[in-house]
Amino acid sequence: MKCKFCNKEAEVTIRYPRMHLCENHFKEYCENRVKNVIDKHRLIEKDEKLLVAVSGGKDSLVLAYILNKLGYEFEGLHIDLGIEDYSEMCKKSSKKIFSEIGLPLHIVKIKKLLGRGIGEVKTRRPVCSYCGLTKRYIMNKFAYDNGFTAVATGHNLDDESAFVFSNILHWNIDYLSKQGPLLEAEDKFVKKIKPLYELRDKEISLYASFAKIEHVTKKCKYARGATSIKYKKFLDILEKDNPGIKLNFIRGFLRNRKIFKKKDFELRECEICRMPSQGKRCAFCRFWRLKEPLMFQ
Ligand code: Q46
Ligand code: ZN
Ligand code: ZN
Known part of the structure; x- marks a missing residue:
């Protein structure tokens, strides 16, 4: 089977939209999609x-x-x-x-x-x-x-x-x-x-x-059983x-x-990190029990 766009042998068949592509045209197809x-x-x-x-x-x-x-x-x-x-x-x-x-x-x-x-x-x-x-x-x-x-x-x-x-x-x-x-x-x-x-x-x-x-x-060893799978x-x-x-x-x-579309939650500032939060402390600062904010500058 020939590639849809050139004379080379096709290496890939895409089922939707249906076409056969060589390696280079397949890469180009992916890049164009992005x-x-x-x-x-x-x-x-x-x-x-x-x-x-x-x-x-x-x-x-x-x-x-x-x-x-x-x-x-x-x-x-x-x-x-x-x-x-x-x-x-x-x-x-x-x-x-x-x-x-x-x-x-x-x-x-x-x-x-x-x-x-x-x-x-x-x-x-x-x-x-x-x-x-x-x-x-x-x-x-x-x-x-x-x-x-x-x-x-x-x-x-x-x-x-x-x-x-x-x-x-x-x-x-x-x-x-x-x-x-x-x-x-x-x-x-x-x-x-x-x-x-x-x-x-x-x-x-x-x-x-x-x-x-x-x-x-x-x-990752924790990925097993993820419902998304x-x-x-x-x-x-x-x-x-x-x-x-x-x-x-x-x-x-x-x-x-x-x-x-649902009504947005009212957000306030987390008292630790000052990032938007639904409660007094954001879920991240609560989970990691932070007393000081993480700073990345
Ligand atoms: S890294 Fe983290 Fe994933 Fe490992 S612990 Fe679960 S969420 S499975 S993408
Ligand atoms: Zn080609
Ligand atoms: Zn926080």
Whole structure:
């Protein structure tokens, strides 16, 4: 089978939109998809001071690689979660890609900052729940303290369709109203963007292997049993018989998202860190029992 755009043998078949592509045209197709999402949703403004959060996994490293290829200027942030050799591998892959693209990478070490790594806190709360809280808080606070105007993350089509699907299933309207490739800045919350919003998991893996992007394939030991995996598997079954269903689901959701609009919470300032909070102290300062704010300047 020949590539749709040149005479070379096709290496990849995309089922929706259906086409056969050679390696180079497949990479170009992925890069164009990212560019289209950025332009369509106006994710990156002209003078944006952009921070790209990288975990060491394929998604965020492909994101950094493609944004650099598309000519965007940015700096990276890697959060070292302190999960034994897994975190060491993640840090190594993140450093490698940033040294290859020649852009600065900041590394924040949770253990050094908070005394314990993820998984070392005695709590009834599931590890992934406080890991997520910690990552979201640090990404935003680091960006805010250092004058970044946007934070990009590597969430892809499979992550986002599973997230929307599970939240519709449970009618978590609060989560749905603000879900999408762009979350505008508000108060001390820096703008969040997801340029890989329309790229599939498999496409990103293939891109990483064609572009020879070394990334961590080992799963974090706490990932087992995450409910999002079940929803992803279910959507994969649907996609198999109905190519394009995830993309159409997520695009339809964005067109109709306003029906989930809920009144915003009144936010006040956390008495410890002065970041927006629903209560006297924000969830992050409460969980880590902080007496002083974390500062990243
Ligand atoms: S790193 Fe953290 Fe994930 Fe590990 S502890 Fe859970 S949330 S699984 S993306
Ligand atoms: Zn080709
Ligand atoms: Zn706080």
